[in-house]
Amino acid sequence: MKTYIAYCGLDCETCEARLATMHNDNELRKKIAKEWSELNHAEITPEMINCEGCRMDGVKTPYCDSLCQIRQCGLSKGYETCGDCSQLETCEKVGMIIGNNREALRNLKC
Template structure:
């Protein structure tokens, strides 16, 4: 599987945090921080918008680094992505992403 596919099946190359980091785009960091703050009801600052990819070494947003339950689960099972998990089709954790994202489902093969 492509290294820039996250544990949940999302494509990191299409993520605004990844794009802002790779292009050192401060305006996109600010826009993403504002949007994510509103979406999640927490303060997210532009300084938090740095990511080299969910499964890659390097920078991560605070959520993706240590709070993402999908990542925590996949790492505890020592699997590359949720596609390797026998429970993926009925998993409520990854289902929070896949229920509304056809691309993530396709990337995970579900």
Template sequence: MKDMIGYCGLDCEKCDAYLATVNNDQALREKTAKLWAELNNAPILPEHINCEGCRVNGAKTVFCEHMCEIRKCALKKGVSTCGDCPELETCPTIGEILENNPSALENLK
């Protein structure tokens, strides 16, 4: 499995925060911050949009580093991704991601 697949199976390389970071794209940072602030009803600013992937060393968004319950669980269990967890198919923590993103489940297999 490639390093840029998140603990949840989403592909970090397709995430706007990752793309804005690796390409130093301020316009994409601003667009992403505005969208995420609206979606989450939270004060998300362009300077918050810096992430190099949740499973690699480097910058992470505040959500990815401190608030993502999936990442917290995987780190606590010591698994590389949720695909290594025997509870994957029944886990309520990752359930919504897998339900709405069939490619995430494929990435974990």
């Protein structure tokens, strides 16, 4: 499995938050903060857009660090990803992502 596949199967390597962090791109941080604020109906500031990847050591966005139920579940169970879980395809936590993103499901089944 690729190192940058998140617990939910999304590819952190292509995540704009990770790219903004890796390239220290403040304009991209502003763009993401605006998009995520509108999408989540919450105030997300450019300063919050710092993440090195869901399963990587290092900085995470506040959501990825402590609010993401999927990541917290995988960590608590000691899984590499949700692909290790026997309840993957019936899990409500990861269901929205893998139901709407077939690539994420494929990533978890690799």
